[in-house]
Amino acid sequence: MLLGFKQQFKEKILDGTKIHTIREDPNNRWQAGKLIHMATGIRSTKFNCFKETTCISTQRIFMTYAWGDIIEITVGDKYLFGGYEREKFAINDGFEKWDDFFEWFYPLIKSNPEQCYSGKLIHWTDFRY
Numbered sequence: 001m002l003l004g005f006k007q008q009f010k011e012k013i014l015d016g017t018k019i020h021t022i023r024e025d026p027n028n029r030w031q032a033g034k035l036i037h038m039a040t041g042i043r044s045t046k047f048n049c050f051k052e053t054t055c056i057s058t059q060r061i062f063m064t065y066a067w068g069d070i071i072e073i074t075v076g077d078k079y080l081f082g083g084y085e086r087e088k089f090a091i092n093d094g095f096e097k098w099d100d101f102f103e104w105f106y107p108l109i110k111s112n113p114e115q116c117y118s119g120k121l122i123h124w125t126d127f128r129y
Contacts, residue, residue: 001034002049003122004042009094010050013038018094019127022061022105025120032057036124053124064116065109071102075121075129092127 003021005013012018023030038051059076066072073080073089080086083098090101109117121129
């Protein structure tokens with residue numbers, strides 16, 4: 001299945017820094033064993049499938065805005081508590097630091113009437129939370 005990425009994540013995927021991605025999956029399409037075609041420029045003349053791999057597993061993810069610069073994150077049954085855990089999570093998702101992750105997901109959370117984001121963490125490595 002095709003999985004689109006912004007150009008900024010391509011090198012981090014290829015060098016192994018970005019080890020998962022967060023996606024909405026209302027139809028439960030992403031499951032272990034599915035082939036992943038990682039690409040940039042989807043639906044454009046700049047389409048580039050830069051890596052093929054397999055979905056090793058998925059985990060539920062739930063994020064909500066608490067206050068200040070806090071996005072509360074739960075992966076599966078694990079609550080990511082503290083700055084270190086959130087920073088590591090952001091880096092594993094391909095961001096340079098927590099602030100970049102926050103700027104990406106905060107608008108998605110705030111635009112939801114329930115002030116939350118629910119989706120799947122798609123893994124292509126053995127790492128789990």
